[in-house]
Amino acid sequence: MFAAPIVSPMNTRVTRTTSTAMTVSWTKLKLHEARGFISNYTVEYYPVLPSRTRLMSYLLSISVGSDADSVYIEDLEKGFTYEVQVFASTEAGEGKKSASISVQHIIGNIIAKI
Numbered sequence: 001m002f003a004a005p006i007v008s009p010m011n012t013r014v015t016r017t018t019s020t021a022m023t024v025s026w027t028k029l030k031l032h033e034a035r036g037f038i039s040n041y042t043v044e045y046y047p048v049l050p051s052r053t054r055l056m057s058y059l060l061s062i063s064v065g066s067d068a069d070s071v072y073i074e075d076l077e078k079g080f081t082y083e084v085q086v087f088a089s090t091e092a093g094e095g096k097k098s099a100s101i102s103v104q105h106i107i108g109n110i111i112a113k114i
């Protein structure tokens with residue numbers, strides 16, 4: 001019987017950023033960690049105000065196939081900090097989310113901290 005993944009994707013990182021885009025990548029789960037066949041990976045991200053207030057009502061997500069280990073996200077708001085998490089899903093449900101990464105876009109450069 002299949003179940004939801006027991007761990008989150010590892011080595012989640014943000015690279016190749018611009019002032020309005022970023023690439024999020026991760027290490028795919030192994031079969032025994034997935035506890036079934038991965039149907040997709042999902043990246044959730046949302047803006048955070050300078051006061052550290054999370055704008056969860058603006059939660060956005062992108063899902064990609066099981067063979068993907070990265071996704072390019074465009075149309076981000078300039079100057080905002082974004083919180084990013086990744087998780088895998090099987091037919092049994094969503095797995096554990098990765099640790100949140102805070103990504104701040106400043107004129108095309110990024111500061112990423114876990």
